[in-house]
Amino acid sequence: MKQKIWQWRGVLITATSVWLAVMLMRYAGGLQLLEWVAFDQFFLLRPMETPDPRIVIVTIDESDISEIGQWPIPDSVLVKVLQKLQQQQPRAIGLALYRNLPVAPGHQKLVEVFESTPNLIGIKKVVGNVSEPAVESPPVLAQLAQVAAADLVLDADGKLRRSLLSLKDLEQQTVLSLGTKLALIYLEAENITLQVIDESQRRLKLGKAVFTPLRANDGGYIKADLGGYQILSNFRRPRGGLNTVSLTAVLEDKIPPELVRDRVVLIGLKAESFQDRFYTPYSHSLDTTLAGVEVHADLTSQILSAAVEGRPLIRVWSEYYEWLWTFAWSGIGAILGCKFQSPRGTVISTALTGSGLILGAYLLFLAGWWIVVVPSLLCLSGAAITSTGYILWENLKLSHRQLADYARTLEQKVEARTLELSENNLRLQQEIHERRLAEAEIQRQLTAIEATLDGMAILNQEGQYIYLNTAHLQLFGYTSPAQLVGKTWRELYYPEEVERIEREIFPFFLQSKQWRGETTGKRRDGSTFQEEVTLTVLEDGGLACVCRDITERKLYEAQLQASLQEKELLLKEVYHRVKNNLQVITSIFSLQSQYIEEPQMLSILTECQNRIHSMALIHQKLYQSDSLTQIDFADYIESLAHQLFVSCNVSPNRILLKLKVTDVSLNLDTAILCGLLINELISNSLKHAFPGQTSGEISINFSTNSESKLNLIFKDNGVGLPAELDIQQINSLGLRLVRALTRQLKGKLQMHSNNGVLFQIEFPKPKERRRF
Template sequence: MRSKLKKLIWEWRGLLITAPSIAGLVIISRAAGLLVPFELAAYDQFFRLRPLEPIDSRIVIVGMTESDIQKIGRATLSDELLAELIEKLKQQQPTAIGLDIFRDLPEGTGAQKLAKVFQSTPNLIGIRKVVGNGNDAPINPPPVLNKLGQVSASDLPLDADNKIRRYFLYLQTKDSKIITSFGLRLAEIYLKKLGIVAKPSAVNPNYLQLGKAVFIRFQENDGGYVRTNAQGYQILLNYKGPANSFKTVSVTDVLDNKIPPDSIKKRIVLIGSTAQSKKDFFFTPYSNTLIGIPDETSGVEIHANVISQILSAALEGRPLIQSWAEPLEFLWIFAWSVVGAAVSWKWRYAGGVANFSFPSVVGILLAGGSLFAICYLAFLSGWWIPFVPPALAIAGSAIAIISYIAYSAGGIRQVFSRYLTDEVVATLLETPEGLKLGGERRKITILLSDLRGFSAVSERLPPEKVVEMLNIYLAPMTDVIAKYQGIIDDLIGDAVLVLFGSLTQRVDDAERAIACAVAMQQAMISVNEQLERVGLPKIQMGIGINTGEVVVGNIGSQKHAKYTVIGSPINLASRIESYTVGGEILISEATLKDVGDIVQIHKSMEVQPKGFDEAIAIHEVNGIAGRYNLFLSREEEILISVQEEIPIEFRLIQGKRIDDRLLTGSLVKLSVNGGEVRSQYLVEPLNNIKIKLLIPTETGEKLGDLYAKVTGILTDGTAGFYIRFTVVPPDMATMFSRMITDASGR
């Protein structure tokens, strides 16, 4: 269980690190207030995208327009005209009249008349400015209405971008007196006619309840706000629509009796300025500040929106805008950070190491679209769910994963280079043609090395020891190959396929291949010393080299391909290598021609490789002169006659198959690496044989199998052949060493 958990953690390490880190950064940024402008902009966009709602017929605005100002000849209504206007409105029996005009002092001879109208209109509500906005100071209410208790607060809370998104239900004056807001006071008059009165909510006595609605008090960190002034009883303003969303008639139309009878009966009438010159206009969420001149909404219409919101919520259950508690918002941000990280991490390499994958891009876009859809649908239901912080969490997680991929690309390239040379990696990753399927014909030199009798050796060792042996062997070999600019095309167990000229052809490809082969054989001395130190058996390597024209390129399919070579020269190199014994390098005639006189040949021979119609010449290399000046040290081995001939049985090895025929003979001479066999059965040189010694041991145990390659036929007229050992079991090696010592001391 623990290992599975550890594996799972490793597999999803990117998500486990990225998601909480990015979420933490976003949450900190949000708490610092850095995201407030962006979240408010997204909030405004939801308003603009929302379908328009029907006009609220319960509210009528009587507006002082620019045309009215021109007709009246002054910017404000005189006390006399205002009294006349209210009287004409009273005749149509509105439920309530809201006077959104500051009138703290009398304006002339009509003051007494206006005072009488105020006194005779109990459903008329005037305004006062309690706290003011910006540089505005508080403004006192009309004295008569103030004495009658028919005054409310018209203050509007401005956000930092000068937009109105909130509204006061109640305000507190400097002398701690609670003042009801203009919109709430008029709405209460309307609702009282229907038997609905304000009362504390059963859920929270600090919240106001009107009919079906509970007005949850705005807090300083609600929605996208951070540490906003939440003094007074504020709510988020759920606008009915953009400017001009309410029925409006002009002041002069009312004074001239041009409005239809009963057009304002049982309605709430708001009297205010709608003329731009009066500068009683504000920005709202519908004021798009990105394109063109932003639209503004008159103050009287903002109050109309508040009244409409209160009435619709109380009577019809229209949603009020609410927000989540901060812990839930933090969890929401973290969840989307997980989504962004999971999508990016899951398909991080689907497009390759160097490219962010198409599934990841699609996944990120779908995640962003889903987030927007959820937030928008929630907004339509009255919930302000954060959009910008989780969107940043998604984008931040994706960017973090992309950055990690970009950072790790170097590491991946380094790991990749353990399987291909830097030259191949550069070709695959950095050239337009590198990853295309297909290939081209090219003349190259192929080097194939193989350990002699490694299969038999590995059978006697645990798998861990076999791997250790291969690593000890391959480490210096790959260094030598890289030094001579060879490209390791494949590691097939103990065999190494190396190409010279597959990517970039050079005139010295064959020379470098032979020099590399000699250096590899020289490196086997240190390899065997290291194997001996760790208690592993010594090994020997044979190398075959051929030069020819092959097809080089990416072979495979779009899902899996390999950069390799195809052609008969590869097969011939493999055949040549199969003729080698330990410490030997054999090259083809084609390679010899490419190299010329600088290569030193120990001996040459003709062979008939399997699958080839004609015999070919192969040459054993002793070294290479010129700028390389590398040569193999050769000690002439002396065969010592054993005191008693050793009877043997042997079988021919044909490729990977051991022949069924059991042949007999005797081992008459020995050296450290080979021997002389007398047998009536003639075995052609370069054939591999499996030998069993037919002698008892001191312990009575059977001796292991001995593997060898026939190196030549006896030349003294005696039937038999010479062999070179490829695999000698430890017990047999000890016995041979003792026999040679005894025979030498005779």
């Protein structure tokens, strides 16, 4: 018991000592650069994002300057650019160019444009130094309070990781940064304004975003210069880059007419010769740096995304929580060193725990939290090594004491050892016999594995082959196991496929311990093939792999898909031709009706024309839809009713049509019958229910009332039928068609005449047919 208490006391002493040493290193600034590097790596590992559609940058590059033939750009050119952009009514324009001095010609016109553009924001450099003095804004914009700061905050390694929301000028007046001011103008149209929620801590709320200023020792920083209102930059990583357009394209009207409407526009320099480039966490070379205007645009996007969509800002823990966090990892390292007393066990457990620490820190980073990683790793590994060394030293002293005791009782131990060896010899003989039996069984299993047509291999924890059957060797074009044993699985794949496997497959595989899917293998001669792979983690941490060539199967699947597409195209062509033929028939009826003067015959031709049009409309909808077997009947009813109103010369304002159709899709046969049925009902109401200029209402309700029944209810509030007339005895052509179509639908028809007419038809829901 005392030994256990002493051991835990040693863990506490070790954890505390290592933690204090690491904290001294950190607050001396020795870990700041490493923490920045880890912070940058988290950015590089973060998934790509879509470009912010609310931001458009008008860039000025070398070709634009050559086209204009002058730098700085004349005021007259800037006038044209601003006027063309203002025509598209952007919400805000940020002029990320210093224009404190006139550049002839056109200065007076530029002043007029400044005065007439309230959403235009100019820039000035508030804080100056020996290498970069302060630069004033255009005087007219300063008078109009349309000025923002263009100042940026660089870390000691020359990178941008912090953003300025505002800062104080020489008169101690607060000046918003360009990105902040543009975002606030944009959000003002969304009724989102900046609010102070904690004046003592300078916490601000903007929509869904809450801003907290950076403190001197937040995150990986030590005694950071915190002039102004600074936050950590949560840079976007847009897929395909930012939305940009060249200055020349704007001048020559080569941009879309709605490109900048209701968007934030920034105009700035991107020419590499002016060295206005900045390194960010995403930068690893000069080609990946951002221009100054892109940095301001990114800050605007960060603020808009946080305020509107709730995209997380980068937040940090307080120093107190960071102390507890690092001390906890120091304690974990000391415990691991005590538990795994061998150096190998300590190294493996520490490496796995450290990997978990890094993974956890990365997941927190994705959620918007930056926690210190380097001090935690140093505490973990330092405490584990120190604790292991202490345990080894204690064990060494214990071994010396045991050796002295052993020497005193050597004769008794030799005799006992002789007897033990004799017994062990008998057990060894038995184990040898059992091992030979096991080896024979293994040989039989290997023979079966060699006989299989699938490639099978076993890999160790480092991913190196330790066994491959003949089928596996032949699959990849090798002839002897010696050619691959000891090499990793990466030898059998091209680098891009290796990267895909490690990025997409390994995270899932390491979690589930099994995976089956398809990859692209590389034969020894360099050719590739499609393979199906099954991976399983073994008990010892190794890996079992079963693979087969599926190139022919993939080729057959591609041929089958092409055949299906050809059939789909042919079916669409059939629908198209049927629709065209029906339209030709309709046109013939229309032409013929011009030579008929008898009203009854003309009415019959019109009814026939409408019936044919109802069928043609079915084929038209099928031809235009993605499904070649089902039609969206709600859209069809609306189109058919519109055509009948036009054909009967009835204004929708006189007779109101009310449709209530649920999400119902019908096959071709059922749709044609229903279309003819609705055609007869609407035509009858338009002709007879509302004589003269009588106004009224027609309603159609088409819905599913059970899993196997469809219910069609047609109703108008017209003159209806005479009271003395039995509706069941009426035998007009239209009603005979309605009854006949109802029978073909295998449905039931109910008719009523009370303040108009009502038809209710219930019929079975048709079964959906397979396309092929």
